[in-house]
Amino acid sequence: MRHRVADKKLGRTYEHKKALLSNMAISLFRHERIETTLAKAKLLRVKAERMITWAKRGGLANIRLLEGALLHNKDTVGKLVKVIAPRYKDRQGGYTRIMKLRNRKGDNALIAIIELVDRVKKEKKVKKEGKEAVAEVKDAKKTEVTKK
Amino acid sequence: MANPKRRFSAARRDTRRSQWKLKAPGLSICPQCKQHKLPHRVCENCGYYGKKEVVEV
Ligand SMILES: [Zn+2]
Numbered sequence: 001m002r003h004r005v006a007d008k009k010l011g012r013t014y015e016h017k018k019a020l021l022s023n024m025a026i027s028l029f030r031h032e033r034i035e036t037t038l039a040k041a042k043l044l045r046v047k048a049e050r051m052i053t054w055a056k057r058g059g060l061a062n063i064r065l066l067e068g069a070l071l072h073n074k075d076t077v078g079k080l081v082k083v084i085a086p087r088y089k090d091r092q093g094g095y096t097r098i099m100k101l102r103n104r105k106g107d108n109a110l111i112a113i114i115e116l117v118d119r120v121k122k123e124k125k126v127k128k129e130g131k132e133a134v135a136e137v138k139d140a141k142k143t144e145v146t147k148k
Numbered sequence: 149m150a151n152p153k154r155r156f157s158a159a160r161r162d163t164r165r166s167q168w169k170l171k172a173p174g175l176s177i178c179p180q181c182k183q184h185k186l187p188h189r190v191c192e193n194c195g196y197y198g199k200k201e202v203v204e205v
Contacts, residue, residue, distance in 0.1 A: 099197050100189045113190070 033115035
């Protein structure tokens with residue numbers, strides 16, 4: 001009977017899966033949005049949301065739990081506690097969002113985006129129009145020439 | 149060893165295989181660019197999911 005075993009194995013040993021999810025959690029907190037397979041995204045969601053809850057609670061014990069879960073990556077733990085956790089002060093769970101993208105070429109795996117909700121978006125490069133753009137290209141060429 | 153008792157005619161084989169059909173995927177229309185897309189997926193044409201832009205195309 002395979003009752004009450006909801007956890008997916010991902011075709012890896014327990015240790016391998018644990019390391020994979022830790023690595024992915026670090027990437028998620030660092031970049032705020034990552035692209036992966038749907039199965040991995042769904043497992044990561046569980047781990048990442050629990051980590052954000054630890055970060056929101058704070059205190060030495062929770063920080064140590066986080067350090068263990070994030071491979072003692074101090075930068076990521078710091079960002080999680082100082083930047084990400086305060087952002088979700090008034091949110092009761094549901095810190096991440098998963099969106100299905102497409103099937104991957106090669107193995108046809110369904111690829112999804114997992115991101116932190118309310119993430120800080122990177123500023124888009126706005127296309128400059130007309131003279132401004134031309135002037136900029138010229139400037140760029142000049143700098144190239146000077147560099148040479 | 150167990151073996152078929154009778155020859156299996158090509159007609160029987162082909163009758164069975166006549167039921168092998170491809171199904172057209174159920175498609176929905178992107179509210180942003182009005183193109184066909186798979187439901188519950190980010191639109192591959194315009195990168196929108198619902199009302200929000202999610203990916204650059
Ligand atoms: Zn679209």
